[in-house]
Amino acid sequence: xxxxHRATEILGFSRVPNRAPELLEKGWWHSFQFPSGERVDGVxxxxxxxxxxxxxxxxxxxxxxxxxxxxxxxxxxxxxxERRGADVLAVDCWDxxxxxxxxxxxxxxxxxxxxxxxxxxxxxxxxxxxxxxFGVLYHLKHPLLAxxxxxxxxxxxxxxxxxxIDRGLRSALRARRAIMEFYETDELAGQTDNWxxxxxxxxxxxxxxxxxxxxRLESVAEHRAYVxxxxxxxxxxxGGWGSVPTLLKAIHNRDHGVNFSSSRDEYVSCWFRTAQRxxxxxxxxxxxxxxxxxxLPLEHREGDVWQVNFKLPPGLEPGYHGVKVGIAxxxxxxxxxxxxxVVPAPDSLTVAGLCDGRTWKPxxxxxxxxxxxxxxxxxxxxxxxxxxxxxxxxxxxxPVEHVASPAAGQPTQINxxxxxxxxxxxxxxQVRVANTVSAPIDLMVVVR
Numbered sequence: 525x526x527x528x529h530r531a532t533e534i535l536g537f538s539r540v541p542n543r544a545p546e547l548l549e550k551g552w553w554h555s556f557q558f559p560s561g562e563r564v565d566g567v568x569x570x571x572x573x574x575x576x577x578x579x580x581x582x583x584x585x586x587x588x589x590x591x592x593x594x595x596x597x598x599x600x601x602x603x604x605x606e607r608r609g610a611d612v613l614a615v616d617c618w619d620x621x622x623x624x625x626x627x628x629x630x631x632x633x634x635x636x637x638x639x640x641x642x643x644x645x646x647x648x649x650x651x652x653x654x655x656x657x658f659g660v661l662y663h664l665k666h667p668l669l670a671x672x673x674x675x676x677x678x679x680x681x682x683x684x685x686x687x688x689i690d691r692g693l694r695s696a697l698r699a700r701r702a703i704m705e706f707y708e709t710d711e712l713a714g715q716t717d718n719w720x721x722x723x724x725x726x727x728x729x730x731x732x733x734x735x736x737x738x739x740r741l742e743s744v745a746e747h748r749a750y751v752x753x754x755x756x757x758x759x760x761x762x763g764g765w766g767s768v769p770t771l772l773k774a775i776h777n778r779d780h781g782v783n784f785s786s787s788r789d790e791y792v793s794c795w796f797r798t799a800q801r802x803x804x805x806x807x808x809x810x811x812x813x814x815x816x817x818x819x820l821p822l823e824h825r826e827g828d829v830w831q832v833n834f835k836l837p838p839g840l841e842p843g844y845h846g847v848k849v850g851i852a853x854x855x856x857x858x859x860x861x862x863x864x865x866v867v868p869a870p871d872s873l874t875v876a877g878l879c880d881g882r883t884w885k886p887x888x889x890x891x892x893x894x895x896x897x898x899x900x901x902x903x904x905x906x907x908x909x910x911x912x913x914x915x916x917x918x919x920x921x922x923p924v925e926h927v928a929s930p931a932a933g934q935p936t937q938i939n940x941x942x943x944x945x946x947x948x949x950x951x952x953x954q955v956r957v958a959n960t961v962s963a964p965i966d967l968m969v970v971v972r
Contacts (some may be wrong), residue, residue, distance in 0.1 A: 525833055530621055532756070532890035540687070540712060540713045540747050541713065542713040542715070543567055543713070544713075544714065544715060544870065544879070545557075546567050547567050549626050549797040550565060550566055550567055550645050551622070552564050552565070552566035552567070552575060552598055552622055552734060552905060553566050553568060553597050553598050554566045554567075554568055554597065554598040554599070554600035554943065555568060555569050555570045555573070555600075556570070556598075556600065556626055556629075557570065558626070558629040558630070559629065559630065559631075560629060562629070562965065564626075566645065566693040568600075568795060570600075571895075573601070573604075574638055576658070576685065576750070577601070577604065577693075579742050579743050579745075579750040580683045580725040580742055580750060580752055581742075581752075582605075582608070582683070583608070584608055585608060585609055586605060586608040586609045586610035586654070586925055587609035587610075588609070589609070589610045589611070589653040589654055590610065590611050590612075590613075590650075590651075590652045590653050590654075590679075591610040591611070591612045591613070591652060591653065591654045591655075591656065591659075591678060592612075592613050592615065592649070592652040592654070592655045592656065592677060593605065593612060593613070593614045593615065593656045594615050594616075594641055594644075594655065594656065594657050594660060594674065595615070595616055595617075595641075595657070595658065595659060595660035595663075595880075596614035596615060596616050596620075596623060596636075596651060597616060597620060597623070598620065598622045598626060599614055599620075599622075599623040599626050599627065599634070600613040600626075601656050601658060602623075602632075602634045603626065603627075603630050603632055603634060605654075605656070606630075606632060606633065606634050610654070612634045612635065613634070613635045613637060613649060613652070614634050614635065614636050614637070615636075615637045615638075615639055615641070615644065615649075615684055615959050616638060616840075617638070617639070617640050617641070619638045620875070622834055623636070624636075628889060634659040637643060637649070641660070641664070641670055641673055641674075642666075642669065642670070644673055644677060645676065645677075646676055646677060646839050646841075649652045649677070651677060651678070651839060652677055652678060652679060653679050653680045653681075654678075654680060654681060654682070654683070655674055655677055655681075655683070656676045656682075656683050656952075657674050657682055657683065657684045657685070657934050658683070658684075658685040659669075659685055659686070659687075660686075660792070661686040661687075661720070661727075662686055662687040662712070662718055662719065662720050662721060662722075663718060663719065664719060664720070665715050665719045665720075667704075667719075667720050667722070667730060668730055668733060671684075671730055671731055671733075671734035671758060672734045672735060672838050674734070674753075674832055675734045675735040675736055675753070675755070675837070675838045675839065676735070676838035676839035676911065677839060678736075678753070678755055678756060678839070679755065680756070680757065681752055681753060681754050682736070682752075682753040682756075683750075683751075683752060683753075684727070684731060684739075684750075684751045684752075684753055685746065685750050685751075686693050686722070686727055686749055686751075687704070687712070687718070687721055687748060687750070688722055688723055688724050688727060688744060688747060688748065688749040689705055689721045689722070689723050689747075690723050690724050690744050690747075690749070691747060692959065700725075701725065702722075702723070702725045702726035702728075702729045703722070703723045703725070704720055704721065704722040704723070704726045705720065705721040705722075705724055706719065706720055707719055707720065707721065719740075723801050724741055724749040724751075724908075725743050727739075727741075727749050728741055728751060730750060731753045732818040733818070733835070734838070735756060735835050735836075735837045735838045735839075736755060736817075736818070737754055737755055737756055737757050737809075737815065737816030737817055737818060738753075738754050738757070738758065738804075738816070738818070739752070739753045739754070739765065740752045740753075740754070753758060754816075754883055755814075755815045755816065755837070756814070756815065757809045757811070757816040758817050758851065759809060759850065759852055759853070759905040763790075763936045767798050767799050767800040767851055767854045767855075767858040768854065768855045768857065769796045769797065769798040769800075769849050769850070769851055769856075770796060770797040770798070770857055770858060771794060771795075771796045771847065771849050771857040771858050771859070772795040772796060772797060773794070773795050774792055774793070774794045774847035774860040774861075774862055775789075775792070775793050775862075776790065776792070777792065777793040777833050778790075778791075779910070779911050780793075780909075780910055781909035781910050781911040781912070782861070782862050782863055782907055782909045783862075783863045783864075783866065783868075783907050783909060783912065784836050784862055784863065784864045784865075785865060785867050786836070786838070786839075786840055786842070786863075786864055787865075789835070790835075790836045791820070791822060791833050791834065791835055791836065791861065792810070792812065792833065792834055792835075792836055793830065793831065793832075793833045794810065794832050794833070794834075794847060794849050795825070795829060795830070795831050796829070796831075796832070796849045796966040797828050797829050797830075798828060798830065798851060799828060800851055800854070802831060803822060803824070803851070805820075805821075805822045806850045806852070807818050807851055808822055808830075808850075808851060808852075809849065809850035809851065809852060809856070810834045810847070810848070810849055810850075811831060811847070811848045811856065812836065812837050812840065812845050812846075812847050812848070812862070813837075813840060813845040813846065813852065815837045815839075815840075816837075817834045817835055817836075817837045818834065818835075819832045819833070820832075820833045820834055820835070821833050832849065832945060836864070839865070840864045842865035842866060843863075843864060843865075843866060844861045844862070844863055844864075844866065844906060844907070845861070845862055845863075845864055846859030846860065846861055847859060847860050847861070847862055848860075856924075859901075861862075861906065861929075863906065863907035866907050867958070868905040868907050868912050868957050868958050869905065869958055869959050869960075870903050870904060870905045870908075870958070870960045871903065871960070872903050872960065872962075873901055873902070873903045873904065873955050873956075873957060873960050873961065873962035874901065874902045874903055874962055874963070875899055875900070875901055875953070875954075875955060875962050875963070875965045876900045876901065876902050876935045877899070877900045877935070878897060878898065878899040878900070878953065878965060878967060879897075879898055880895065880896070880897070881895070881896030881897055881939055883898055884898075887965075887966065887967060887968060888967065888968040888969070888971055889942055889967060889968075889970070890950075890968055890970045890972060891942060891944055891946065891970065891971050891972060892972050893972070894927075894941060894942055894943055894944040895941070895942035895969070896937070896940070896941055896942070897915070897917075897922070897940050897941075897942060897947075897953070897967070898937060898938070899915065899937070899938045899939075899940070899953070899955065900935035900936065900937055900938075901935060901936050901938055901955050901962065902933070902934070902935050902936075903962075904927075904930040904936045904957065905930065905957065906930055908927055908930050908934075908936070908957055909927050910924050910926075912958065913927050913938060913955065913956075913957055914955065914956040914957070915938060915940035915953065915954075915955055916953065916954045916955075916956060917940075917942065917946070917951055917953045917967065917969075918946075918947075918951035918952065918953075920946070922940040922941060922942060922943075923940060923941045924939070924940050925940065925941055926938065928940035938955065942969065946969055947969065948969050948970060948971040949968070949969060950966060950967075950968055950969075951966070951967050951968075951969055952964035952965065952966060952967070953965050953966075953967045
């Protein structure tokens, strides 16, 4: 028993008070002072609740801002954000009668939605300038997925408050390692709905891994951490090193195409050129559209060329988005377009020309032992890539090795390889994207 007591002190959860009996006695989690003069004495005092907002430096005037309060419970934060001028949506996984009572007492216009966090999407409820995520994370079995949902709904910033285990860890562990405990049953405060306890370093890492550009630790107090998560970089650009990177390509890190799905955990791979040497990962600032995202690996390739990979930011609308790479203290690069949730749908496809990719002789390909065909096609959609563009020779689908970036109204080059065992003779060749197929063109296959 002595060993168990010491172990729980090191891990940190033995000293977290169980406030469930107090909640059972009082009924209310939040305290209120209603306009009628009625006072509600909840588990958390109004002074404590005000101090929490003060830790995040929430502006007093939120006029014109759209705010989402996830896990609203009795609704104190929802009504306080409304009092400051925001348009507020309060979400919880249950219909709390005390929230309804407070709503009527304040004659509030806060909108209410009873729904599970994991089911919330921008297509259902839109984006919000500010998302409040107070006291929810450690109640969830899938904390990183939950933060990805929060990020997807956030336009500007999110306030995240969570139980952390910093006080129970030795200083070396607290400073150097991102650590999270898992509670199988009721180890944390005797509650079976408490699942995880990160330290503050882990909480910051989770927020960045979820898709936020940056996460700032505001404070840690009484087993709680307060983190502000931002979707944009805090760099005005210009000056500094004076280096403007050139983005060479932005592709899917796995299939090397330009198409991405917002419903999957997908990553962008960027290749860029810069005169700046000795780059560190924290110097590189990737962006997709208006949102920054934390870089993952940064590798020096050769000469002045570098590669950086990063998560596709959650919450992007379907369509085409410009990818840029910035360098801290410098200027952002040119933009390269990627497609998110875009189905390729060309009206028509026309093969304007083709030739041997080695000899450039038109309308034939020589197998030496294999062959390469270069085609120029009109009508390819902007998101045509290696994965959705097919070249069909004599009924056989060929491996496509290159699809240039399509330009409206202009022929786009496609390179495809012909296997060494393909039979010699006259054949027809076609290009297909989705359900659209070009008219067949004759091609002579010549065996060396």
